[in-house]
Amino acid sequence: MSPDVHTLTGAYALDALDELERRRFEAHLAECPDCTQEVDELRATAAKLGVAAAETPPERLRQRVMAQVATTRQEPPAPDADTAATRRRAARRTGWAVRLTAAAAGLAAAAAVVLGVVTVRAGAERDAAQTQLAQLEARYAPLAQLASAPDARGDSGTGAHGGTAFVLASHSRDRAVLLVAGLPTPPAGHTYQAWLIGGGQARSAGLVPSDPGTGAPPLEFTGLAGASKVGLTVEPAGGSAQPTTTPVVLFDLPA
Amino acid sequence: MHDSVWPPRRTGQPQRPEEPVPDTAEQLMGLVAKGDESAFERLYPLVAGAVLGMVRRVVRDPGQSEEVAQEVLVELWRTAPSYNPAKGSALTWALTMAHRRAVDRVRSAQAATQREARVGAESVRREFDEVAEAVATNLEREQVRRCLATLTELQRESVVLAYYGGRTYTEVATVLRAPLGTVKTRLRDGLIRLRDCLGVSR
Numbered sequence: 001m002s003p004d005v006h007t008l009t010g011a012y013a014l015d016a017l018d019e020l021e022r023r024r025f026e027a028h029l030a031e032c033p034d035c036t037q038e039v040d041e042l043r044a045t046a047a048k049l050g051v052a053a054a055e056t057p058p059e060r061l062r063q064r065v066m067a068q069v070a071t072t073r074q075e076p077p078a079p080d081a082d083t084a085a086t087r088r089r090a091a092r093r094t095g096w097a098v099r100l101t102a103a104a105a106g107l108a109a110a111a112a113v114v115l116g117v118v119t120v121r122a123g124a125e126r127d128a129a130q131t132q133l134a135q136l137e138a139r140y141a142p143l144a145q146l147a148s149a150p151d152a153r154g155d156s157g158t159g160a161h162g163g164t165a166f167v168l169a170s171h172s173r174d175r176a177v178l179l180v181a182g183l184p185t186p187p188a189g190h191t192y193q194a195w196l197i198g199g200g201q202a203r204s205a206g207l208v209p210s211d212p213g214t215g216a217p218p219l220e221f222t223g224l225a226g227a228s229k230v231g232l233t234v235e236p237a238g239g240s241a242q243p244t245t246t247p248v249v250l251f252d253l254p255a
Numbered sequence: 256m257h258d259s260v261w262p263p264r265r266t267g268q269p270q271r272p273e274e275p276v277p278d279t280a281e282q283l284m285g286l287v288a289k290g291d292e293s294a295f296e297r298l299y300p301l302v303a304g305a306v307l308g309m310v311r312r313v314v315r316d317p318g319q320s321e322e323v324a325q326e327v328l329v330e331l332w333r334t335a336p337s338y339n340p341a342k343g344s345a346l347t348w349a350l351t352m353a354h355r356r357a358v359d360r361v362r363s364a365q366a367a368t369q370r371e372a373r374v375g376a377e378s379v380r381r382e383f384d385e386v387a388e389a390v391a392t393n394l395e396r397e398q399v400r401r402c403l404a405t406l407t408e409l410q411r412e413s414v415v416l417a418y419y420g421g422r423t424y425t426e427v428a429t430v431l432r433a434p435l436g437t438v439k440t441r442l443r444d445g446l447i448r449l450r451d452c453l454g455v456s457r
Contacts, residue, residue: 041455
């Protein structure tokens with residue numbers, strides 16, 4: 001935990017963070033039991049300041065509250081926030097771990113086919129097959145490389161019209177890889193463009209290879225500082241300088 | 256089954272068929288979590304005064320403050336099944352919710368009117384003086400007042416502006432003309448000193 005993040009426990013307990021920082025800090029809290037303990041204590045302290053301001057409430061407030069309570073359904077118990085966040089994160093990782101494993105298995109199967117072909121055929125065809133295999137390996141190399149970073153984290157978002165996008169990011173290496181699966185084909189003459197969003201601004205992270213079947217490598221990008229979200233929009237072929245449509249997928253850049 | 260001899264019965268006390276009436280806010284929250292409206296009615300006087308008083312410090316407008324307090328108290332009922340006593344007292348849970356709502360209310364109003372540009376040093380003094388005055392009327396307040404006095408001036412002003420003023424630390428830094436990093440740190444070490452002085456655990 002960086003000392004800078006830990007300093008925010010006070011501001012957080014006093015609700016003195018802006019919306020963006022608050023969400024970032026909460027993501028951090030879910031993974032930092034020490035901070036959670038401190039935040040709980042500082043909140044209890046802040047509550048004392050609240051109690052010190054107590055006044056006698058008017059009777060009409062009690063009547064209104066009781067009347068509203070009588071017609072208000074209670075919510076089911078929320079799973080403990082910390083546990084829920086951890087579980088969600090684990091589920092997300094597992095989901096993509098499974099998919100990545102499947103991709104790796106696919107790669108192995110492709111290799112086996114290629115090799116099988118290689119044993120049957122010879123000469124120029126074998127060279128072509130080896131090139132194909134090398135291409136497949138090259139496609140997934142950035143992902144494998146990035147996954148080895150100690151702070152590599154993944155997060156994914158679901159498309160408004162189906163499909164998913166997944167980002168694996170490492171802030172220490174200032175690198176991220178974006179994979180998409182099952183997004184609808186963009187209209188003719190259009191493409192998906194990825195954006196890094198933060199501080200009220202969007203920066204292009206590049207054009208998203210439309211069909212993974214074409215053998216295009218996953219989109220790699222850098223310049224993660226200041227970004228908190230990843231979004232995908234449909235843009236005219238060649239991309240735009242700024243997003244011109246509403247994102248079809250929008251999710252948190254892993255912190 | 257034979258008559259149980261334990262627990263021993265105290266003589267001269269009327270026997271009550273039901274369990275003793277729980278009276279701590281945490282015990283009441285346990286009942287409220289099961290949908291017990293009468294338990295909520297008993298919980299209400301234990302939290303409503305602090306909720307309304309604190310919200311009024313932040314929101315200031317009496318009508319809006321009552322609205323926010325009402326929202327918070329109904330939210331306390333609505334979300335009672337999620338209350339976890341291990342995370343803190345029922346009063347802390349209620350006031351955390353209340354502060355958050357109060358701050359949301361003033362910040363959305365602020366965004367609408369761009370009022371924040373006019374925050375000046377004068378209003379800091381006023382907020383602090385009012386608090387210092389208001390917190391001097393009973394034992395609990397006296398303790399908070401005494402502990403606030405053990406903070407350095409910058410710690411105290413930062414904590415007071417953030418909590419009672421509903422300011423972000425960025426606004427606090429602007430108002431106090433102090434570096435952002437310093438205010439962040441003062442909010443934390445100020446609260447920690449306050450925590451130790453008040454003997455708060457969770």
